[in-house]
Amino acid sequence: MFKGLSAFPLTPLKEERIDEHAFIALINRSLEAKVDSIGVLGSTGSYMYLSREERRRVIELSVREARDTPVMASISELRLRDVLALAEDAQQAGVRAVLLAPVSYQPLREEEVFSLYEEVSRHVSVPICVYDNPRTTRFTFSDELHGRIAALPHVQSIKIPGVSDDYIEAKERISRLRSVVPGKFALGISGDDCAATGLNAGCDVWYSVLGGLFPRICLELTRHAQAGRADEAVRVSAQLAPIWSLFNRYGSMRTAAAIAIRQGWMSAPGLPLPLAPVPASDMEQIADCLDALA
Amino acid sequence: MFKGLSAFPLTPLKEERIDEHAFIALINRSLEAKVDSIGVLGSTGSYMYLSREERRRVIELSVREARDTPVMASISELRLRDVLALAEDAQQAGVRAVLLAPVSYQPLREEEVFSLYEEVSRHVSVPICVYDNPRTTRFTFSDELHGRIAALPHVQSIKIPGVSDDYIEAKERISRLRSVVPGKFALGISGDDCAATGLNAGCDVWYSVLGGLFPRICLELTRHAQAGRADEAVRVSAQLAPIWSLFNRYGSMRTAAAIAIRQGWMSAPGLPLPLAPVPASDMEQIADCLDALA
Numbered sequence: 364m365f366k367g368l369s370a371f372p373l374t375p376l377k378e379e380r381i382d383e384h385a386f387i388a389l390i391n392r393s394l395e396a397k398v399d400s401i402g403v404l405g406s407t408g409s410y411m412y413l414s415r416e417e418r419r420r421v422i423e424l425s426v427r428e429a430r431d432t433p434v435m436a437s438i439s440e441l442r443l444r445d446v447l448a449l450a451e452d453a454q455q456a457g458v459r460a461v462l463l464a465p466v467s468y469q470p471l472r473e474e475e476v477f478s479l480y481e482e483v484s485r486h487v488s489v490p491i492c493v494y495d496n497p498r499t500t501r502f503t504f505s506d507e508l509h510g511r512i513a514a515l516p517h518v519q520s521i522k523i524p525g526v527s528d529d530y531i532e533a534k535e536r537i538s539r540l541r542s543v544v545p546g547k548f549a550l551g552i553s554g555d556d557c558a559a560t561g562l563n564a565g566c567d568v569w570y571s572v573l574g575g576l577f578p579r580i581c582l583e584l585t586r587h588a589q590a591g592r593a594d595e596a597v598r599v600s601a602q603l604a605p606i607w608s609l610f611n612r613y614g615s616m617r618t619a620a621a622i623a624i625r626q627g628w629m630s631a632p633g634l635p636l637p638l639a640p641v642p643a644s645d646m647e648q649i650a651d652c653l654d655a656l657a
Numbered sequence: 658m659f660k661g662l663s664a665f666p667l668t669p670l671k672e673e674r675i676d677e678h679a680f681i682a683l684i685n686r687s688l689e690a691k692v693d694s695i696g697v698l699g700s701t702g703s704y705m706y707l708s709r710e711e712r713r714r715v716i717e718l719s720v721r722e723a724r725d726t727p728v729m730a731s732i733s734e735l736r737l738r739d740v741l742a743l744a745e746d747a748q749q750a751g752v753r754a755v756l757l758a759p760v761s762y763q764p765l766r767e768e769e770v771f772s773l774y775e776e777v778s779r780h781v782s783v784p785i786c787v788y789d790n791p792r793t794t795r796f797t798f799s800d801e802l803h804g805r806i807a808a809l810p811h812v813q814s815i816k817i818p819g820v821s822d823d824y825i826e827a828k829e830r831i832s833r834l835r836s837v838v839p840g841k842f843a844l845g846i847s848g849d850d851c852a853a854t855g856l857n858a859g860c861d862v863w864y865s866v867l868g869g870l871f872p873r874i875c876l877e878l879t880r881h882a883q884a885g886r887a888d889e890a891v892r893v894s895a896q897l898a899p900i901w902s903l904f905n906r907y908g909s910m911r912t913a914a915a916i917a918i919r920q921g922w923m924s925a926p927g928l929p930l931p932l933a934p935v936p937a938s939d940m941e942q943i944a945d946c947l948d949a950l951a
Contacts, residue, residue, distance in 0.1 A: 379738050411762035412736045442706045443930040444673050468705035468760065468793050469910055469932060479931040499762050501795060616763055636737040637773040638763055 364433035364459050365492065365520040365549030366567050367399030368585040370574035373619055374408040374421055375629040379636070381417055383424060385629045389575060390428045392628075396578035399568070401429050402462065404437040406499055407572045407616045411439070411466060412635035419452045426457040433459035435492060439466045443482055450487050461487060462522065464494035465502045473508055484515040492520040492551070510543030522570045525554025526561050530593075533557075533564035541565070555615060556607035559600035562588035572615040573606065576622055577656045605652040613641045621646050626657065658727035658753050659786065659814040659843030660861050661693030662879040666869035667913055668702040668715055669923040673930070675711055677718060679923045683869060684722045686922075690872035693862070695723050696756065698731040700793055701866045701910045705733070705760060706929035713746045720751040727753035729786060733760045737776055744781050755781060756816065758788035759796045767802055778809040786814040786845070804837030816864045819848025820855050824887075827851075827858035835859070849909060850901035853894035856882035866909040867900065870916055871950045899946040907935045915940050920951060 370393035375385035393401060403425045404410035404418055413421070422436045438449040438461045446463070453461055463483060465476040484491060493512055497503045504512075512518055523540070526533040540550055551568035552561025558569045562585060574581040580599060587595035600607075609618040616634070621641035623629040632640055664687035669679035687695060697719045698704035698712055707715070716730045732743040732755045740757070747755055757777060759770040778785060787806055791797045806812055817834070820827040834844055845862035846855025852863045856879065868875040874893060881889035894901075903912040914934035917923035926934055 406763065441929075466762065469700065469908055470792065471931065472907075472933070475931040475933055478933070482931070498764065613766075614763055635735075637765065637769040637776070639766070639769055639772070 364400045364435065365490070365551060367569075367589065368574050368578070368582050369400040369402045369435065369551070369568055369570050370398040370578055370581070371402040371405040371407045371570060371572050372575035373616075373623055373629065373633070374404065374413065375623065375633050376409070376635060377630050377633075381413075381420060382629065382633075383420075386421065387424060387428055389623070389628060390425055393575060393578045394429060394432055396582055398432070398574055398578050398582065400433045400435060400459075401425055402435045402570055405462065405570070406496065407575060407619055408437070409616070409635055410437040412638075415445075415449065415452065418449060419456060422453055422456040422458060435460040435462050437462040437464065437494065438483075439464040439494065441466055441468055443479060446479070446483060447486055450483060454487065454489055458489060460490040460492055460519075462492045462494050464496055464500050466500050467502060471502050473505065476502060476504075477508060477511060480512045480515055480518065484517045487517055489517070490519040491517045492522055493518060494522045496522070496524055496553070498524070506539060506543050509540065513544040513548060520549035520551055520568070522551045522553050523561075523566075525557035526552065526564065528557065528560055530560060530564060533560045537561070537565040555603075555610060556600070559584055559588060559596040563593040563596055572610070572619050573603065576619055576626075580656060602655075603652065605649045609641060609645065609649055613645075617641050622653065625653065658694045658729065659784070659845060661863070661883065662868050662872070662876050663694040663696045663729065663845070663862055663864050664692040664868035664872055664875070665696040665699040665701045665864060665866050667910075667917055667923065667927070668698065668707065669917065669927050670703070670929060671924050671927075675707075675714060676923065676927075677714075680715065681718060681722055683917070683922060684719055687869060687872045688723060688726055690876055692726070692868055692872050692876065694727045694729060694753075695719055696729045696864055699756065699864070700790065701869060701913055702731070703910070703929055704731040706932075709739075709743065709746065712743060713750060716747055716750040716752060729754040729756050731756040731758065731788065732777075733758040733788065735760055735762055737773060740773070740777060741780055744777060748781065748783055752783060754784040754786055754813075756786045756788050758790055758794050760794050761796060765796050767799065770796060770798075771802060771805060774806045774809055774812065778811045781811055783811070784813040785811045786816055787812060788816045790816070790818055790847070792818070800833060800837050803834065807838040807842060814843035814845055814862070816845045816847050817855075817860075819851035820846065820858065822851065822854055824854060824858060827854045831855070831859040849897075849904060850894070853878055853882060853890040857887040857890055866904070866913050867897065870913055874950060896949075897946065899943040903935055903939065903943055907939075911935050916947065919947065
């Protein structure tokens with residue numbers, strides 16, 4: 364499942380409960396566009412803010428809707444005990460892969476992170492994607508640690524944070540990572556503004572926030588890059604620059620929420636309080652861009 | 658309750674469950690030494706790693722043991738919904754104050770943090786202590802925000818992070834904070850290595866990790882500072898320098914855990930996995946210091 368476009372939808376909330384109707388509609392937007400996979404309960408999907416029951420429900424709904432399209436779900440939690448319980452839930456509900464970030468309250472040490480992945484890799488039977496997101500986990504992987512974890516059973520992908528927008532630097536970064544992971548291993552780009560460069564530089568998959576909202580244009584970008592049309596992929600990404608600018612200012616989750624609200628796909632505020640979507644006043648700067656997409 | 662020495666005990670775990678016997682014994686060490694208050698479920702008390710039921714149990718046990726000594730407990734969670742539920746639990750169990758940090762997965766924005774405190778201040782009936790800990794929350798309060806929050810009903814204290822070890826700079830920092838909070842308001846120092854300087858510079862209370870392990874020496878330091886014997890407070894703190902050095906390297910929670918294990922007060926590893934105590938090999942450098950304390 365670790366190739367092409369993986370769409371990471373929001374988990375819409377309404378009065379602090381999961382808005383199942385809105386969630387299913389979002390999932391189906393991506394499925395109709397024929398994304399390669401769905402990544403529920405990513406950072407954009409509010410996984411850390413949901414209870415175990417809520418997380419199980421989100422997975423059940425998405426697996427049911429997705430049919431043959433593979434579904435990945437995050438099993439990250441602060442405590443190993445809870446990660447193992449979530450892994451069990453996710454597998455029982457039919458995920459084809461699990462996404463695991465070293466989330467922290469007490470900033471984690473390298474050996475603690477390794478022990479987390481080692482323990483989880485002993486307990487699961489589906490592929491594990493390592494979620495490398497220093498912004499939310501406050502943990503920075505060394506390449507050496509990536510190599511040790513990638514050698515563990517079941518570990519088959521890394522969701523990497525944004526790369527340089529300079530193609531040569533991005534290429535060097537991906538090559539360096541390739542040199543520490545096994546031969547058949549999927550590197551996936553996140554940070555949507557870096558997707559074109561990341562794919563052009565050799566990433567196998569785009570773990571995409573915008574793919575959970577506007578899957579068609581994200582697929583267009585992805586297919587260009589996969590076919591070696593690097594310039595075309597960059598051209599598509601450039602059309603979305605106003606959106607990337609809001610992503611960088613407010614974070615992609617707050618921006619995605621404001622887009623979904625503006626498009627009528629979710630009720631405001633839609634996010635788990637105290638998180639708040641981008642204020643409507645700042646959405647004006649992407650109005651033309653959104654109208655062109657819709 | 659916001660004065661003098663507030664002891665912040667570990668929450669010992671045994672096979673991933675709360676070791677109630679060890680927890681009660683730790684609490685009683687502090688109570689016998691006559692600390693001014695107990696702060697359960699602080700960062701050292703693993704609050705973010707415990708379930709709602711576990712947190713309720715910790716509060717019930719400590720309130721029962723503490724009798725007239727006031728107990729404060731953290732009600733922090735990622736989601737406002739959960740914070741309010743924890744506040745309700747804590748108040749029902751008899752806490753005399755609640756401690757609230759703007760914990761985050763998605764780094765929080767200033768208005769989100771204000772809305773969190775505003776909402777909680779509307780719902781509680783006991784004093785709120787603002788927990789300012791950028792290391793674990795990744796949120797840095799501006800002084801202006803501290804002022805806005807301090808003006809909310811029930812907000813009566815801030816647990817501030819470490820101050821400069823330069824007395825003049827620390828004094829300036831405390832004066833600046835005093836200028837934005839109401840007249841009768843308690844500033845509390847955390848970062849145990851800064852306690853002497855913080856108290857000497859005008860803090861009202863020491864929110865203390867070591868006070869949950871070795872309350873007597875922490876009381877000695879506190880009483881010196883309270884009586885204006887600044888040099889004596891600094892002298893006591895200097896005796897503990899080897900411990901502060903490990904606090905700074907591994908974090909106070911991992912060090913406190915290793916101390917409790919070494920002293921036989923808790924079984925290894927005692928912390929919620931994947932967190933691990935300071936390795937035994939690095940504990941040798943504080944062996945003399947601990948032997949002198951015990």
